Amino acid sequence: xxxxxxxxxxxxxxxxxxxxxxxxxxxxxxxxxxxxxxxxxxxxxxxxxxxxxxxxxxxxxxxxxxxxxxxxxxxxxxxxxxxxxxxxxxxxxxxxxxxxxxxxxxxxxxxxxxxxxxxxxxxxxxxxxxxxxxxxxxxxxxxxxxxxxxxxxxxxxxxxxxxxxxxxxxxxxxxxxxxxxxxxxxxxxxxxxxxxxxxxxxxxxxxxxxxxxxxxxxxxxxxxxxxxxxxxxxxxxxxxxxxxxxxxxxxxxxxxxxxxxxxxxxxxxxxxxxxxxxxxxxxxxxxxxxxxxxxxxxxxxxxxxxxxxxxxxxxxxxxxxxxxxxxxxxxxxxxxxxxxxxxxxxxxxxxxxxxxxxxxxxxxxxxxxxxxxxxxxxxxxxxxxxxxxxxxxxxxxxxxxxxxxxxxxxxxxxxxxxxxxxxxxxxxxxxxxxxxxxxxxxx
Amino acid sequence: xxxxxxxxxxxxxxxxxxxxxxxxxxxxxxxxxxxxxxxxxxxxxxxxxxxxxxxxxxxxxxxxxxxxxxxxxxxxxxxxxxxxxxxxxxxxxxxxxxxxxxxxxxxxxxxxxxxxxxxxxxxxxxxxxxxxxxxxxxxxxxxxxxxxxxxxxxxxxxxxxxxxxxxxxxxxxxxxxxxxxxxxxxxxxxxxxxxxxxxxxxxxxxxxxxxxxxxxxxxxxxxxxxxxxxxxxxxxxxxxxxxxxxxxxxxxxxxxxxxxxxxxxxxxxxxxxxxxxxxxxxxxxxxxxxxxxxxxxxxxxxxxxxxxxxxxxxxxxxxx
Numbered sequence: 001x002x003x004x005x006x007x008x009x010x011x012x013x014x015x016x017x018x019x020x021x022x023x024x025x026x027x028x029x030x031x032x033x034x035x036x037x038x039x040x041x042x043x044x045x046x047x048x049x050x051x052x053x054x055x056x057x058x059x060x061x062x063x064x065x066x067x068x069x070x071x072x073x074x075x076x077x078x079x080x081x082x083x084x085x086x087x088x089x090x091x092x093x094x095x096x097x098x099x100x101x102x103x104x105x106x107x108x109x110x111x112x113x114x115x116x117x118x119x120x121x122x123x124x125x126x127x128x129x130x131x132x133x134x135x136x137x138x139x140x141x142x143x144x145x146x147x148x149x150x151x152x153x154x155x156x157x158x159x160x161x162x163x164x165x166x167x168x169x170x171x172x173x174x175x176x177x178x179x180x181x182x183x184x185x186x187x188x189x190x191x192x193x194x195x196x197x198x199x200x201x202x203x204x205x206x207x208x209x210x211x212x213x214x215x216x217x218x219x220x221x222x223x224x225x226x227x228x229x230x231x232x233x234x235x236x237x238x239x240x241x242x243x244x245x246x247x248x249x250x251x252x253x254x255x256x257x258x259x260x261x262x263x264x265x266x267x268x269x270x271x272x273x274x275x276x277x278x279x280x281x282x283x284x285x286x287x288x289x290x291x292x293x294x295x296x297x298x299x300x301x302x303x304x305x306x307x308x309x310x311x312x313x314x315x316x317x318x319x320x321x322x323x324x325x326x327x328x329x330x331x332x333x334x335x336x337x338x339x340x341x342x343x344x345x346x347x348x349x350x351x352x353x354x355x356x357x358x359x360x361x362x363x364x365x366x367x368x369x370x371x372x373x374x375x376x377x378x379x380x381x382x383x384x385x386x387x388x389x390x391x392x393x394x395x396x397x398x399x400x401x402x403x404x405x406x407x408x409x410x411x412x413x414x415x416x417x418x419x420x421x422x423x424x425x426x427x428x429x430x431x432x433x434x435x436x437x438x439x440x441x442x443x
Numbered sequence: 444x445x446x447x448x449x450x451x452x453x454x455x456x457x458x459x460x461x462x463x464x465x466x467x468x469x470x471x472x473x474x475x476x477x478x479x480x481x482x483x484x485x486x487x488x489x490x491x492x493x494x495x496x497x498x499x500x501x502x503x504x505x506x507x508x509x510x511x512x513x514x515x516x517x518x519x520x521x522x523x524x525x526x527x528x529x530x531x532x533x534x535x536x537x538x539x540x541x542x543x544x545x546x547x548x549x550x551x552x553x554x555x556x557x558x559x560x561x562x563x564x565x566x567x568x569x570x571x572x573x574x575x576x577x578x579x580x581x582x583x584x585x586x587x588x589x590x591x592x593x594x595x596x597x598x599x600x601x602x603x604x605x606x607x608x609x610x611x612x613x614x615x616x617x618x619x620x621x622x623x624x625x626x627x628x629x630x631x632x633x634x635x636x637x638x639x640x641x642x643x644x645x646x647x648x649x650x651x652x653x654x655x656x657x658x659x660x661x662x663x664x665x666x667x668x669x670x671x672x673x674x675x676x677x678x679x680x681x682x683x684x685x686x687x688x689x690x691x692x693x694x695x696x697x698x699x700x701x702x703x704x705x706x707x708x709x710x711x712x713x714x715x716x717x718x719x720x721x722x723x724x725x726x727x728x729x730x731x732x733x734x735x736x737x738x739x740x741x742x743x744x745x746x747x748x749x750x751x752x753x754x755x756x757x758x759x760x761x762x763x
Contacts, residue, residue, distance in 0.1 A: 094701055100721050104509045121724065125510030272615030272705050273595045408723045415702060422617055422706035433528060441723065 053338045054084045055345060056109035059328075060095035062276070064297045068362065072355045076348050083341055093414075096407060103127045108333030110342040114160035115329065116399065117407035119152065123159030124404060128331040130157040134343040140351050143369040151326035154402060160329030163350045163371075166364030167324055167395070168223060169292040169309045169387055170194075176286045176305065180204035180212065185310065194313040195255070198264025201286045206263075214264035215287045216271055216279055219256040220417040222410045223325065224289050224312060228252060230321025230397035231314055237400050242438055246431045253427035256420045268421040277302060291327075292387050293364040296380050309387040311394070323397035327364045361385060405441035412437045503730040513727065520731035530732070532707050533715040536621070540711065541688040544625040549680055552632040556639035557669075570640070573633045580631035586697035589627050590614060617708035620698070624709060627694055635680040642676030643669070674755040682747050689740055692717070712736060 059069060066089050073085045088109075090098060096118060102108045108127060122128045135141050135158060141149055144161075152160035170189075177184050182200050189197065198214025205212025218224055226236055235243040259265040266285055280288040281301015289312050290298075298307055314320045330349060332342045349355055353374025356366050361384035366372045377385045400406065416434050419425040425433070478485075503520060505513035524530050555573060559566050579585050593599050595612035604610045613619035650668045659667065670677070692713040695704075703710035703718065712732070720729030 097701065097717075097721050100509070100724070104721075121508075121510065127510070268705065269611065269615035270595065273612055275700065411722060415707075418702070419706050424617065424706040440725070 050082065052082050052084075053341050054086060055111060055338060055342055056086050056088075057111045057345070058088045058090075058095070058099070058109040059113040060090055060092045062091075062297055064300050065089075065362065068359050071358045072349060075352075075354055075358075076345060080344070083345070085345070093411065096411075106335045108335055110333060110336040110338060111330055111345050112333065113328055114152070114331040115407070116151075116326065116402045117410050119160055119329070119402040120154055120404040120406065122331065123154035123157065123402075127334055128159045129334050129336070129339055130159060131161055131332065131343070131346075132158055134346075135161075138340065138343040139347040140370075143351060143371075144367050148326055148367045151399075152329050160331040161346060161350055162326035162367045163328045163330060164293070164364035164366050165324040166291045166293050166327045167322055167388065167391060168227060168289060168312050170287060170289050170312055171280060171295065171298060171307045171309060173280065173283060173286045173305045174308050176212065176283055177201065180208075180286070182286070184308075188311045189313050190315045191255070191313045195259055195262065195264055198259055198287070199262035202263040205286070210284050212283070213266040213285050214259070215266070215285050215289070217256055217259065217265040217268065217417070217421045218289050219253050220414055220421065221289060222413045225252055225413070226400060227312055227321040227323075227397060230323070231316065231319050233319070235398065235400070237403055240403065241442065242435075246435050249431035249434060250427040253417065253420045253430050256417070256427070260421070260423075265421075268418065271421075280307070281305065291364065292384050293361050295384055296360065296362040299380055309383060311391060319396065320394050321397040322391060322395050323399045324395060325399045326367070403442065405438075405443075408441040409438055412441070499730040499733055502727050503734050505727045507726040507730075508724040509726055510724070516727065520728045521735070523728065524731060524735070529707065529710065529715060533710050533712045536708065536710050537689060537712040539621060540625060540628070540691065541685060544628040545681070545684045545688050547625065548629045548632050548684060549635055549677070551629050552635035552680070553639050553677075555632065556636045556643055559636075559640060560643045570637065574637055575633065577631040577633035580627070581693055583693055583697055586627070586694040589623070589694070590698045593623050614698070615705055617704065617706040620704050620708045624694060624698060628688065628691070635684060638676055638680055639673065642673045646672040671756045675757055678747070678751050678755045682744065685743065685747075686740055689736065
């Protein structure tokens, strides 16, 4: 080869060598840099008060609950300047798919709202920390009823602390009823009386703009179904299995056809349009059955309705099926790097009287007596309190125990009942489908 | 003048004959450098795509709820699929979307491409304008806006009332949610349209001129010249759009509010897979669903390729 060729070949080998070396360097630094971004530190066993800490907090709820939580968090951050709280919230359904995904990737928020529906899975599979070591210490429990504390237990370990308890109620929009010329019910109604009332309202409200209906299709309400089961002398779960038959569920869902035919229930197509707004709050229905502590939420709706509370329908006075549902539990994700601070935050949310004042009764009856002290019950809060007191001695039912698959059962119940509302499935078919799901979910 | 100037020029440096041509062998250093540069992508592919696919194949034969270790159940998941009414509904919904939406989308793309092929003033602007939806169309924000357009008293409702059609948003009506989603798909015809445009520009003009001389009308020209010459592009677009249509998720999720639609009318296959996996903690079942989808799409792709011999003309093919 010629000299020129030799030198150029040598240069190109050297260049290639340099290229390869450069490539390795580039790839190597990429790997190091991406590795640098994530990083886990050992979670501190006890809170270092001088450590600057960021906690993630997630809850489900609507905008009115979000406002109240933000106010409570501002208060907490004032009192604990080294702790910053990052928040996120979603509607109930979206919330749980998000949490489930986070649970799988071990990136759950430090503190998040927990529900009976998923307590068994999250606690049983170790996604949330047992709170026992914090209870009585960082988290004061002397003001909380022991049975409410126990409600968050799975296999004798407490995985979620209830911040409130709530009951269902029928809410009536009195002024709207009067406007439509329908008599406001005085006392409790039987199921048939309630259906008739709904039909009456829809007939009278057909010419309004927007059209007013009696209520939404209440057969979609999982927790009302629980009450109805209790009234039939059945329980949802018995010895780890379903405590009722397919026929019972079909009976429940056959009520849907009745109220749709009579016009008492808002058509499913219309109901599907409501997103972020409640039909009751927009005064497109005159009554609804929901949690008593949702009174502020509905009252703050676009039509600012004046609502009254009454018991859910029952046919037998001695068998109301009503129970207290432990609500808005708070849990700590196992992957939390600051469990001690997270526990302190939970203690704040559950026990602090100022937080009690912020939320009033909108969470339900506060689980902690100290939080309840902060409430100057006035207006809507007083209404809720009065209602809770009036039903306190009529609670002869029981909330279903936290079992694995409860969340799936609830979600499937809502989805399948939609099909019933659209007339896309008969009650019998729907019950069959739900039972098939339940078989898979409960094992 | 001396004889020297008439002497032949000095021989060029490379008078020695070049080495006999042989197949160039890549030097190891070249190959190595190539792999090193490829490494980040390879690692990502193996860890994020190929690895999980293999894992999912394993999981399809197990009962896995994300939290406890998977338990082998053999073909149970696959057997359960066929007796699951929601599963069959998911196939129905997806099939309608693919069989109706894809041809409509391609027809719109071809139609608009034909119009835009004649370069008129502003055709460049229209080209970009039509292309824009396909860039953003699969996004969450577009799905949210699209849904908001079709609710009661929304823009679409107002327009249809104006024309005397019965009032009512499309969002709550199980019969109208599919048309709504298909419209969303068809609205994103820009990407195939641009490809059709490129294909149209490659059809030789002489063919059209010859056809005119023979007295062919526009329809005859379209059927006998445009379509056959475009057939490779049609094949490409058809294949890609079909595969994409099977995988739609974001718009279905947002528009149905994460429920699979009023009365399961938007329960797409991917959406149902997501529910099973992340809402019901049945990852084994969801993995089985995923692999069936892969097999079905692969099967359809094979059919497309086999059938392409019958109707796709590639330029340079001898006679037919």
